[in-house]
Amino acid sequence: MSKKYDAIVIGCGSNGIAAAIRLQQKGLNTAIFEQSPVPGGATKTQELTLPGFKHDVGSAILPLGLASPFFRDLPLQDHGLEWVFPEVAYAHPFTDGTAHACYKDIHATAAQLGEDKDEYLNLIKPLLDNWDKLNKDLLGPLGIPDHPLQFMKFGLKALPSARMIANRYFKNEKTRMFFYGSAAHSTLPLTSLASASFGLVLTTSAHKYNWPFPKGGAGKFFNALVKHYESLGGEIHTGHFVQDIRDLPAAYAYLFDLTPKQLLKVRGLNFNSFYRKRMQSYKYGAGVFKMDWALSEPIPFTSEKCRKAATVHLGFSQQEIEESEKGIHEKNMTKTPYVLIAQHTPFDPSRAPEGKHTAWAYVHVPNGSTTDYSEVIEDQIERAAPGFKDTILARSSMNTVAMEQFDPNLIGGDINGGKQDITQLFTRPVARLSPYSTPDPRVYICSSSTPPGGGVHGMCGFHAAQKALKDHFKELL
Structure with missing residues (x-):
C-alpha cells in the first residue's frame, strides 16, 4: 500500500476510533488498521x-x-x-x-437513605453541582486543572479508599453497600487508596446523565462512531494484524490502541531499553x-x-x-x-x-x-x-x-487496560510528562492503558490525538 497518510491508528476500539475522529475533524488524512474482521473492540x-x-x-x-x-x-x-x-x-x-x-434525581435517591440522607447529599451534590467544571480534568491526564479549587475538593474525597469514605459518611450498612456497588467497578480492593474515586464519578454521572x-445493543453505539468517522473521510481496514510498523503506509504519526504487552511485540519501534523495561513492569488488574x-x-x-x-x-x-x-x-x-x-x-x-x-x-x-x-x-x-x-x-x-x-x-x-490503583491511575502506562507519547516521536499510545483508563468514553484516544496534533500539526490546534 503506497498511499501516505497524516496519521494512522492501530486498533479500532472506542479509544482508537476516538483518536481517529479527532484527527479527521482537524482535516488530517487518517486510516485505522484493525486486527478483527469487525471493528469495535469490546x-x-x-x-x-x-x-x-x-x-x-x-x-x-x-x-x-x-x-x-x-x-x-x-x-x-x-x-x-x-x-x-x-x-x-x-x-x-x-x-x-x-x-x-x-x-x-439526587434528592429522590437520598430520600431512601433515612439517617444517611443528608450525608449522601453532602458527599455527592457538590460533585454534581460542579460536574461541568470537573469532568474534563477527571477524564484526562494529570496536570494543572482548569478549576483547581473544585478539583482539590474532589481529590480529598476521591483519594481515600471506598471503605474509608463509606464508613466516614454513612451510618447504615445498606447505604455503605449501595456506595460499594458503584465503587467496586474499580476492580480494586475496596480498602485500596483511590477506590472511592470510581464510586464518586460513576454515582455523580448517574445523577447527571x-x-x-x-x-438494539452496544454495537449500535460503535456502528454510529464508525459511520461518523467515515462521513468525515476516514478509512477503516479490518482483518489487518500489525506485527511490524514498517508494514504500514507512511505517516507522520502512529497511534496504537494497544496495551503495553501487545505494543512491545510490534517490531520496528524505536524504543530504548529503559522504556521497554518500564513497560514490561506494567501491572494488569x-x-x-x-x-x-x-x-x-x-x-x-x-x-x-x-x-x-x-x-x-x-x-x-x-x-x-x-x-x-x-x-x-x-x-x-x-x-x-x-x-x-x-x-x-x-x-x-x-x-x-x-x-x-x-x-x-x-x-x-x-x-x-x-x-x-x-x-x-x-x-x-x-x-x-x-x-x-x-x-x-x-x-x-x-x-x-x-x-x-x-x-x-x-x-x-x-x-480496564491495566490495574487502576493509585500507582497507575494517572501515570499509566509509565510516568512521563505525556503518558501518550513514547521515545519514538512517531508513536503514541491511545488505549485504556493511558489516562483516564477503562470505560467506553474515548478520552484516552482524544488526549492522545491532541498530543499528536501538538507535536506534528500544531497549526491545526
Missing part, C-alpha cells in the same frame, strides 16, 4: 445463546459514553444511535427483599468471568426497584463485598462474590424475540483464571430473584481466556 453485540437474542459481548451499559466530553458532542444520533434511559440507573438489593435505587445504553442468558421472562427480582433498573449490583453485606473484591487479588475467590448485572430487554424489547428476554452479568476473578463461575453467579442472582434459574432458556459463559480471545486488549480478562 463494544460488540452478537447472538451468543439462541437465534434472535442479542447480547453485548463486552460493554453493556455505557454511562460514560454519554458523559464523555468528546463523544457526547458528536452527531451520533444522525447515524442511528438512540439512547435508552431506564427509570433507575442502578439498584442494589438486600437480603430482606428491599433495595436502594439510584435515580437521576442516568446510566443509559444504546437501543483482575479479570472477569462473564455470562449471558436467554430468558423466558425478565429476571424475577423481589424488589420492584431492581426490576426498574438496567444495572443491578449484587453483594449482600458490606463484609461480603469487601472480601469478594479483596480475594480476587489473592487468587482466593469467595462463594458469594460481588456480581454486576445488566438487563436490557425490560426497556428495549428489540433485543429478543417477542415476550422473551436477555440478561448479562460478570464477576471479578483473578487475572487469567480459567475456573467456571457459572453456578456461583446464578446462585447469587437467585438470592435476589428467586426463580431466576427456572427462566433460563440458554446460557453462554466466557472465562478470562475467552475474553482475551474475543478482544486481545483484555489481557487475562482485564477489562
Whole structure:
C-alpha cells in the first residue's frame, strides 16, 4: 500500500476510533488498521445463546459514553444511535427483599437513605453541582486543572479508599453497600487508596446523565462512531494484524490502541531499553468471568426497584463485598462474590424475540483464571430473584481466556487496560510528562492503558490525538 497518510491508528476500539475522529475533524488524512474482521473492540453485540437474542459481548451499559466530553458532542444520533434511559440507573438489593435505587434525581435517591440522607447529599451534590467544571480534568491526564479549587475538593474525597469514605459518611450498612456497588467497578480492593474515586464519578454521572445504553445493543453505539468517522473521510481496514510498523503506509504519526504487552511485540519501534523495561513492569488488574442468558421472562427480582433498573449490583453485606473484591487479588475467590448485572430487554424489547428476554452479568476473578463461575453467579442472582434459574432458556459463559480471545486488549480478562490503583491511575502506562507519547516521536499510545483508563468514553484516544496534533500539526490546534 503506497498511499501516505497524516496519521494512522492501530486498533479500532472506542479509544482508537476516538483518536481517529479527532484527527479527521482537524482535516488530517487518517486510516485505522484493525486486527478483527469487525471493528469495535469490546463494544460488540452478537447472538451468543439462541437465534434472535442479542447480547453485548463486552460493554453493556455505557454511562460514560454519554458523559464523555468528546463523544457526547458528536452527531451520533444522525447515524442511528438512540439512547435508552431506564427509570433507575442502578439498584442494589438486600437480603430482606428491599433495595436502594439510584435515580437521576439526587434528592429522590437520598430520600431512601433515612439517617444517611443528608450525608449522601453532602458527599455527592457538590460533585454534581460542579460536574461541568470537573469532568474534563477527571477524564484526562494529570496536570494543572482548569478549576483547581473544585478539583482539590474532589481529590480529598476521591483519594481515600471506598471503605474509608463509606464508613466516614454513612451510618447504615445498606447505604455503605449501595456506595460499594458503584465503587467496586474499580476492580480494586475496596480498602485500596483511590477506590472511592470510581464510586464518586460513576454515582455523580448517574445523577447527571442516568446510566443509559444504546437501543438494539452496544454495537449500535460503535456502528454510529464508525459511520461518523467515515462521513468525515476516514478509512477503516479490518482483518489487518500489525506485527511490524514498517508494514504500514507512511505517516507522520502512529497511534496504537494497544496495551503495553501487545505494543512491545510490534517490531520496528524505536524504543530504548529503559522504556521497554518500564513497560514490561506494567501491572494488569483482575479479570472477569462473564455470562449471558436467554430468558423466558425478565429476571424475577423481589424488589420492584431492581426490576426498574438496567444495572443491578449484587453483594449482600458490606463484609461480603469487601472480601469478594479483596480475594480476587489473592487468587482466593469467595462463594458469594460481588456480581454486576445488566438487563436490557425490560426497556428495549428489540433485543429478543417477542415476550422473551436477555440478561448479562460478570464477576471479578483473578487475572487469567480459567475456573467456571457459572453456578456461583446464578446462585447469587437467585438470592435476589428467586426463580431466576427456572427462566433460563440458554446460557453462554466466557472465562478470562475467552475474553482475551474475543478482544486481545483484555489481557487475562482485564477489562480496564491495566490495574487502576493509585500507582497507575494517572501515570499509566509509565510516568512521563505525556503518558501518550513514547521515545519514538512517531508513536503514541491511545488505549485504556493511558489516562483516564477503562470505560467506553474515548478520552484516552482524544488526549492522545491532541498530543499528536501538538507535536506534528500544531497549526491545526
